[in-house]
Amino acid sequence: MSTVTYPITVRRRLEKAEKRRWFSKAERGSADMLKPDAHHVLVYRVAGNYIQDSDRYGGSDERVVQATHVSMVDMRRNAPVVVRLEIPSQDAAAFEVFVTFTCTVIDPIAVVRDGVDAQQALWSHLKAHNKIFELGLGFPLSEVNKVRPVVSAQVKAYLTIRPPTVSGMEVTVASVEMSNPDVVAKFATTHRDRDYEVKLAELELKHQHRLATGRQFNDHDLANTQLDHDESVHTRKRNTSRREEFADTVHGHDLDSLTRHHAREIDGLQHQHDRDQEAASAAHQQILAGNRSAFARSEFAQDMEMIGQDPRRALIAAFAAGRIEAPELSDKLRQLDDQDRLAQIEQAQFEREHVLRIEADKRADDQAARGREERRKEREHTERMRQAEQNRTERVEKARDDRADRLLQEQRDRDDRIRREQADRLADQESREQQYSLLKILAANGQFNNSDMQSERMLAEFMNVPVPEVDSAEKPSLTTRASVATEGDDDDAHDDDQGLREEDV
Numbered sequence: 001m002s003t004v005t006y007p008i009t010v011r012r013r014l015e016k017a018e019k020r021r022w023f024s025k026a027e028r029g030s031a032d033m034l035k036p037d038a039h040h041v042l043v044y045r046v047a048g049n050y051i052q053d054s055d056r057y058g059g060s061d062e063r064v065v066q067a068t069h070v071s072m073v074d075m076r077r078n079a080p081v082v083v084r085l086e087i088p089s090q091d092a093a094a095f096e097v098f099v100t101f102t103c104t105v106i107d108p109i110a111v112v113r114d115g116v117d118a119q120q121a122l123w124s125h126l127k128a129h130n131k132i133f134e135l136g137l138g139f140p141l142s143e144v145n146k147v148r149p150v151v152s153a154q155v156k157a158y159l160t161i162r163p164p165t166v167s168g169m170e171v172t173v174a175s176v177e178m179s180n181p182d183v184v185a186k187f188a189t190t191h192r193d194r195d196y197e198v199k200l201a202e203l204e205l206k207h208q209h210r211l212a213t214g215r216q217f218n219d220h221d222l223a224n225t226q227l228d229h230d231e232s233v234h235t236r237k238r239n240t241s242r243r244e245e246f247a248d249t250v251h252g253h254d255l256d257s258l259t260r261h262h263a264r265e266i267d268g269l270q271h272q273h274d275r276d277q278e279a280a281s282a283a284h285q286q287i288l289a290g291n292r293s294a295f296a297r298s299e300f301a302q303d304m305e306m307i308g309q310d311p312r313r314a315l316i317a318a319f320a321a322g323r324i325e326a327p328e329l330s331d332k333l334r335q336l337d338d339q340d341r342l343a344q345i346e347q348a349q350f351e352r353e354h355v356l357r358i359e360a361d362k363r364a365d366d367q368a369a370r371g372r373e374e375r376r377k378e379r380e381h382t383e384r385m386r387q388a389e390q391n392r393t394e395r396v397e398k399a400r401d402d403r404a405d406r407l408l409q410e411q412r413d414r415d416d417r418i419r420r421e422q423a424d425r426l427a428d429q430e431s432r433e434q435q436y437s438l439l440k441i442l443a444a445n446g447q448f449n450n451s452d453m454q455s456e457r458m459l460a461e462f463m464n465v466p467v468p469e470v471d472s473a474e475k476p477s478l479t480t481r482a483s484v485a486t487e488g489d490d491d492d493a494h495d496d497d498q499g500l501r502e503e504d505v
Contacts, residue, residue, distance in 0.1 A: 006081055006118050007105050007169065010034060010072040033064075039076050043112040045069040050109045071112045078102040078356070080174065083122045087136040087151065093181065095136045095144060097151055099126060100174040101164070102356075110168030118166060125164040132158070141181045152176040172359070175352060196316075196333065203316055218288060225284045232280070233273065240269055311336055 014032055036042055042053035044067035057064045081101045086094040103118050105111055126132065132154055139147045159173045243265075315332050318324045324332075 006079055007074045007103065007108075007111055007116060008071050009040065009074050012070050014067055014070055032070075034070060034072050036072050039074065040072050041075055041108050043071045043073060043108050045112075050113055052109055073105055073108040073111055075105050075108065077104045079104070081118045081122060083119060083126060085123075085126060085132070087133055087147075089136045089139060089141050089147075091140045093141050095141070095147055095151075095181065096179045097132075097155070098177045098179065099155060100177070102172050102174045103166070104170045105168060106170055107168035114167040116167055116169065118169065118171075121166045122164055122171070125162075126155070126158075129158045129162075144178060144180060148178045151178060174356070200316060200329075214292075218291060221291065222284070222288065225280075225287070229277070229280050229284075233277070236269070236273055240266070 012032075012034065034042060042057075044051045044053060044057075044063060046063050046067045051063055051067075053064075079102065081103050083099045083101065085097040085099065087097055089095055099122075101118075101122055110116075132151070135150050135154055136147050155176045156173060164171045312333060315324070315329055315336075318329075
């Protein structure tokens with residue numbers, strides 16, 4: 001058993017069928033019987049002829065018993081067959097071209113008889129067009145995107161002008177595709193990874209720079225705020241010392257009172273100083289928090305402006321912010337690339353299905369048009385046959401009428417000719433009888449005794465012989481014959497008359 005991809009899926013040589021028992025008929029067991037699917041048909045070779053098994057013959061069927069080979073044929077409609085070609089490039093490498101055909105078996109017997117291998121037949125058909133293999137010589141592998149439209153247009157044009165012909169099958173071209181060379185794919189992957197790494201490094205440097213700048217700004221602002229606070233505290237202390245000295249000088253006499261008052265004032269000032277310091281610290285903290293919030297908003301606005309609607313930039317920003325790790329970033333970027341490829345494949349599949357639906361509708365319309373054209377031709381043929389039959393009938397009737405008219409005319413002409421001939425014979429007979437009567441009268445009067453030429457001429461005309469040219473020596477013989485005839489006229493007149501009439505008749 002050998003398996004072929006399409007359209008002959010299984011081929012098997014059958015041995016001679018054996019009898020299970022000596023008294024039973026020969027039949028084939030289950031080991032010899034193929035089990036086809038719903039879209040398969042079996043073709044048996046029996047005594048040099050091929051028989052299609054459309055009814056699922058059993059092992060005891062005479063045709064199955066006598067078969068020597070059996071083949072299983074795939075009858076799917078629009079079964080895809082992909083043919084791979086290698087086109088030389090400029091840099092001693094090759095582009096890979098994949099041409100997809102849709103095939104439908106219409107005559108399984110012809111397929112088995114000719115041993116059709118659809119992929120091999122279509123590959124040979126494409127190999128016969130040498131120009132396809134010259135299209136990539138002017139392009140390196142890196143310019144595969146420039147070669148794609150050229151090769152696709154050339155292959156589709158060739159298959160349109162010279163469509164493939166496979167015995168027992170209908171074949172149409174579905175698509176022409178070119179895969180990315182492995183070297184170019186690896187280079188693009190490496191370049192993309194390096195590009196991502198460079199972009200990540202740039203984003204990391206920018207982020208570190210922004211963080212360092214923010215820290216410097218915050219430190220400088222904090223230092224200025226601290227200096228202002230220290231100067232304010234020092235000024236308050238200096239003023240407090242001056243007031244204490246003035247109080248000691250002016251109110252020395254009431255030192256206790258001043259001391260108590262001064263202590264109270266010192267406590268109040270200290271309390272006020274503490275409140276002022278706490279307020280200044282709170283204000284400073286608010287300023288720092290506002291600066292941090294403004295910086296965070298500015299960073300977020302810059303990040304959003306840079307990211308936009310690109311999920312890859314969002315992932316890179318998250319990686320730069322430290323929210324995700326490098327492996328997770330790589331996985332998510334790879335997932336986005338896979339999603340883009342799947343979207344492209346789905347779009348291409350949708351476009352291909354749309355084109356196939358359009359082609360199917362066009363084929364249905366063409367088939368309906370061919371059906372209408374065939375019915376019109378059949379009607380025209382029927383009308384022509386009816387007209388021809390009518391014309392033939394008219395010709396036959398006309399020929400029959402012409403023949404009847406011709407026969408009638410011939411019969412009339414024949415009757416007229418017979419009547420004329422009879423009339424001529426009667427007229428001739430009457431003329432002879434008149435001449436005979438005249439001769440009898442002349443003979444009775446002795447006119448034949450003379451040798452004049454007029455009597456001899458009359459006798460010759462009566463005898464229906466040429467007038468003889470005789471000299472004077474021969475004239476007595478004619479006279480003697482006439483005299484003999486004259487002497488016998490009296491005795492045999494009735495007999496001579498009857499004999500002459502019989503001759504004339």
